[in-house]
Amino acid sequence: MAKSPFLESVRTEIRTRQYSYRTEKSYLYWVRQFILFNDKKHPEVMSNPEIERFLNHLAVNRGVSPGTQNQALCAIIFVYKHVLKREIENLQYKMTKTPRRMPTVLNPDEVASILGNMEGEYWLITALLYGCGLRINEALSLRVKDIDLKSRNLLVFNGKGRKDRYTLIPGNLRENMERQIDHVRSVHESDLADGFGLTSVPASLHKKYGPIMKDLGWQYVFPSSTRCIHPHAHHWRSTCRHCQPV
Template identity: 60%
Template sequence: MGKSAFLEQVRCELRTRQYSLRTEKTYLFWIRNFIRFNEKRHPSEMGNAEIERFLSYLAVRRQVSAATQNLALCAIVFMYRHLLNREIADLNYSYTRTPKNLPTVLGADEVAAILGQMRGKIRLITSLLYGCGLRIQEALMLRVKDIDLSGRSVFVFRGKGSKDRYTLLPASLVPSLQWQIEQVRQLHQEDLRLGHGLTSVPASLFRKYQGTLKDFAWQYLFPSTTRCVHPHDGYVCRHHLHPSAYTKQLRKAVIASGVAKRVTAHTFRHSFATRLLQLGTDIRTVQELLGHTDLRTTEIYTHVLGNRRAGTTSPLDALPAGIAEDLPGYQPQHSGDSELALLNRHCA
């Protein structure tokens, strides 16, 4: 089924429209499942009834999330629109509303506790997520040329929505980044010695930049431990570290740290934005650093902060200090403890 002529046509259409490799794999997965669910009938022989039955199966029997249901529907709509030239109309099924949950954020002590359980490049990646507000894919796709150590900035090429942007680079990460860049240099020199040295790029960029893909500046900051064959263009190259490799190490660090929150790679980006707003950074600046097109996306962090209630004191905090001291587990607050001091204390 994976090598069927129809699915190869879908793959070709996705590549022609320059969809990412991740989207290509996901769409093919759901289209393949849709066809198998309907006893391998050709999609041209099916219509709304078969689509509705498949989506109901996912929701009721498989109990997939709202986001997964929407993704499956997107894949099917793409197939009918671009491969069969049919618009799916009057479908007795609409895109499921995804719950809008406030993001989980970490305090400085919690970030420090997690970092304290990490070593090497995994710790450096996490520091970039929290210190620069990067998405995990953006961090893993950084190349040597994207790091400006003297200018203290990081260039994010084609972030979410294919938007380029610059974000700040913490001065405390400069020595670690210099060390990591030297590790990349040594690995690249070994690849060149063995007759390799090409880095991977999106298919749309290969012809344009293939003459420079052996240059050190184009190498990934966090390269994979092995070389691979490029899935589109067939050349032997070194890709970046896979997100799953980072996720496994993050999970171990969170458990070891004792932080009792659901922490993902994206949690550090949320924490970056929230902390900047706490420090009084203008929301437009935060929007620019995060790469948000719509300010309303950034404003969710003001809800996390309770910023709309700024200046309001809880009645409990207005009670005499002796009352609070009698509460279980009372700890006096040390206003002089800076965030940097907390990080240094936990990470020493």
């Protein structure tokens, strides 16, 4: 299927601004849905009425959550502001509303029961989520360089809100993390011996420090079991081990 030149221009703008791959997929999905809903009209010939009808459709007919509706709105605003260079203001639409509920929190016994039924990397990932307060994508995006076992510091790079933060690794996970990093080292050495061993790095670093793509520190702490092409590898076409799929 031929790629849409307009959607490709949106993709380029998203990557230029170094948004996450998850955001890229989300924005492209909602822009595509917006266009299809409006009989495939080009966004350039549409304005507030079409945007409002689409947002109302999401709230009334599809019953999406407030977060989902806002995500669609952000994608559309991004297109008009950064791709079409137009400001969209004074939108009038029905906002999705859901009642506030108290979050469900697992007690220590329930957490222990869950961890007791897991093993290997999945156990360690889940233990990090619980012990370090990580989100799933933050755990899966960890690099070896982000882990300081001596001080037990863990760097969350480009986390929620594209912000960095430090957190502490629980003492009882230290040995498990050491074994995991040893595993990554072994896999990486094997890949290097086979002529592979590259990993994905931010585009700006790739241009300046290409060789770091083979550095152990930049390898994922939880690499995939198979080699793959990174979805952002538009400037280099090399096989690497991306993080575990969600």
